[in-house]
Amino acid sequence: MSGPVAQNAERTRRVLDEARGVRAMVWIIAIMLFLTVLGAALGLATRNAANALESELVGRATVQLVASDPTRQEAEAGKALSALRGMPDVRRAELVDREELAALLRPWLGDDGADPDLPVPTMIDLELATEGPATLSRVRAALNRVAPSARVDAQEAWMAPVADFLDLVVLIAFVLVVLLATATAAVVVLAARAGLDAHRHTIEVMHMLGSTDVQVARLFQRRIARDAGVGAAIGSLAAIAMLLLVSAQAAELGSQLLGQASLGPSGWATLAMLPIAFVLLAALAARFTITRALESVL
Amino acid sequence: MANIVQFENVGLRYGNGPETLSDISFALAPGSFYFLTGASGAGKTSLLRLLYLSQRPSRGIIRLFGEDAVTMPRGRLPGFRRRIGVVFQDFRLVPHLSAADNVALPLRIAGMPEAEIADPVSEMLAWVGLADQADAKPETLSGGEQQRVAIARAVIARPEMLVADEPTGNVDPEMADRLLLLFDSLNRLGTTVVVATHDIQLMQRVSGAQMMRLVKGRLQDPTGTLRHPPAREPA
Ligand SMILES: Nc1ncnc2c1ncn2[C@@H]1O[C@H](COP(=O)(O)OP(=O)(O)OP(=O)(O)O)[C@@H](O)[C@H]1O
Numbered sequence: 361m362s363g364p365v366a367q368n369a370e371r372t373r374r375v376l377d378e379a380r381g382v383r384a385m386v387w388i389i390a391i392m393l394f395l396t397v398l399g400a401a402l403g404l405a406t407r408n409a410a411n412a413l414e415s416e417l418v419g420r421a422t423v424q425l426v427a428s429d430p431t432r433q434e435a436e437a438g439k440a441l442s443a444l445r446g447m448p449d450v451r452r453a454e455l456v457d458r459e460e461l462a463a464l465l466r467p468w469l470g471d472d473g474a475d476p477d478l479p480v481p482t483m484i485d486l487e488l489a490t491e492g493p494a495t496l497s498r499v500r501a502a503l504n505r506v507a508p509s510a511r512v513d514a515q516e517a518w519m520a521p522v523a524d525f526l527d528l529v530v531l532i533a534f535v536l537v538v539l540l541a542t543a544t545a546a547v548v549v550l551a552a553r554a555g556l557d558a559h560r561h562t563i564e565v566m567h568m569l570g571s572t573d574v575q576v577a578r579l580f581q582r583r584i585a586r587d588a589g590v591g592a593a594i595g596s597l598a599a600i601a602m603l604l605l606v607s608a609q610a611a612e613l614g615s616q617l618l619g620q621a622s623l624g625p626s627g628w629a630t631l632a633m634l635p636i637a638f639v640l641l642a643a644l645a646a647r648f649t650i651t652r653a654l655e656s657v658l
Numbered sequence: 659m660a661n662i663v664q665f666e667n668v669g670l671r672y673g674n675g676p677e678t679l680s681d682i683s684f685a686l687a688p689g690s691f692y693f694l695t696g697a698s699g700a701g702k703t704s705l706l707r708l709l710y711l712s713q714r715p716s717r718g719i720i721r722l723f724g725e726d727a728v729t730m731p732r733g734r735l736p737g738f739r740r741r742i743g744v745v746f747q748d749f750r751l752v753p754h755l756s757a758a759d760n761v762a763l764p765l766r767i768a769g770m771p772e773a774e775i776a777d778p779v780s781e782m783l784a785w786v787g788l789a790d791q792a793d794a795k796p797e798t799l800s801g802g803e804q805q806r807v808a809i810a811r812a813v814i815a816r817p818e819m820l821v822a823d824e825p826t827g828n829v830d831p832e833m834a835d836r837l838l839l840l841f842d843s844l845n846r847l848g849t850t851v852v853v854a855t856h857d858i859q860l861m862q863r864v865s866g867a868q869m870m871r872l873v874k875g876r877l878q879d880p881t882g883t884l885r886h887p888p889a890r891e892p893a
């Protein structure tokens with residue numbers, strides 16, 4: 361808009377008393393958006409972590425061999441490996457390197473983990489071609505014949521409680537965002553009603569001078585959308601600042617799970633859409649409330 | 659042209675109370691000037707409210723500008739209201755707008771370009787003697803000054819019909835004369851004018867004006883001229 365049209369709009373907007381009414385809404389919406397963005401970030405990051413975990417664990421299994429003496433263990437491991445490699449269910453079977461194992465155990469055993477005399481189970485890392493309990497039992501049966509001491513663990517299975525927990529967190533975050541959106545719409549409806557009430561006299565005059573409902577509604581809608589926009593900007597910027605701080609700290613911790621819990625570009629984009637979506641929601645709620653209210657007057 | 663307004667057996671009841679207006683039948687010829695009189699509480703404001711579409715009747719037929727105003731859908735009311743200028747008995751200025759912005763309101767609502775608004779507004783304010791108070795808010799104006807802003811707002815868009823409820827109740831006789839002159843000149847330009855007033859002296863000022871008298875919600879029309887108005891000779 362430019363020139364006389366913009367000026368006209370500006371003049372008409374002043375028909376509503378700027379000092380009165382909806383200011384408090386800015387802060388309520390700011391708080392709502394702050395919580396929503398944090399909630400959504402939690403949900404998105406957790407979902408990413410869950411996805412990463414799943415893609416790492418699905419179709420993976422570990423075979424553990426513990427025999428009474430190391431030579432036997434080694435022999436069993438060799439037979440197990442060749443048996444597994446012969447199965448169509450198994451895409452890849454790899455002996456976990458003793459060095460690697462020692463490195464994994466170091467936090468618990470210290471440098472003793474590297475002691476060649478220490479009885480350490482032999483581990484075979486499996487990548488399965490198909491998933492499911494049927495595959496696992498075929499693998500178990502095949503192993504049982506050549507290496508009775510072998511134990512097969514689907515990594516998925518022992519990580520299942522973790523995955524369930526992550527799914528729950530995602531669900532809670534989603535519910536949180538929906539509740540906050542509902543509460544925001546309710547706040548806007550209340551603010552619109554209060555605005556209509558405060559300006560009842562002016563609206564009546566506008567109607568009598570030939571204003572259409574759309575003209576009257578536009579006055580409020582613009583104002584509410586602008587207030588919601590300011591509130592949404594404040595709230596989401598604060599939330600994003602906080603998220604950046606948190607992710608910087610998480611990066612310093614260097615934890616693997618936290619590292620996978622990053623938002624990623626699509627996550628950040630989704631967060632950036634939230635204030636826009638909320639302002640649209642606010643404008644819609646305001647329009648709905650106002651046109652409904654105006655329809656009841658002559 | 660046919661009558662600009664036609665009432666047939668119109669009744670108005672507020673809520674479940676008695677009828678405030680009963681069996682009102684009259685017609686207004688375009689370009690004519692009417693005074694509406696009656697004791698306080700006789701129903702003058704109620705009748706005018708029907709006329710400027712702020713109230714629907716409980717019964718009867720109202721035709722406005724040749725169309726049925728009783729069953730008219732809400733969406734068409736704004737278009738009709740823009741053809742009617744109203745001076746409310748209680749002024750109804752928008753409190754946080756200046757006198758000039760109040761006067762400009764009908765033009766802005768009608769979507770007139772901003773550049774074309776300033777001149778007629780200041781001209782109109784000058785006419786009602788408020789050129790110096792263009793930027794004043796209503797609350798800082800006297801009752802008579804507020805009334806004049808209300809009148810300026812009612813006439814600025816050159817309505818086809820002007821409805822004024824006690825428009826001179828708060829001004830001195832000199833200003834009353836001046837405002838009446840304003841109505842009269844608007845009338846000469848073709849606007850149908852309806853003025854509710856108690857002021858008998860005022861009524862004698864306009865030659866050719868007709869009288870409508872309300873008594874307890876009923877229109878006195880012994881000669882039947884209000885039902886069948888004679889065409890008015892051009893001035
Ligand atoms: N909105 C309303 N609800 C209920 N009753 C009303 C309403 N408006 C007016 N009345 C009643 O209708 C009757 C006529 O009122 P109205 O205002 O039309 O009188 P009036 O002739 O304009 O009086 P005045 O000269 O004092 O302005 C009064 O008895 C009044 O109490």
Ligand SMILES: [Mg+2]
Binds near residue numbers: 702
């Ligand atoms: Mg009255």
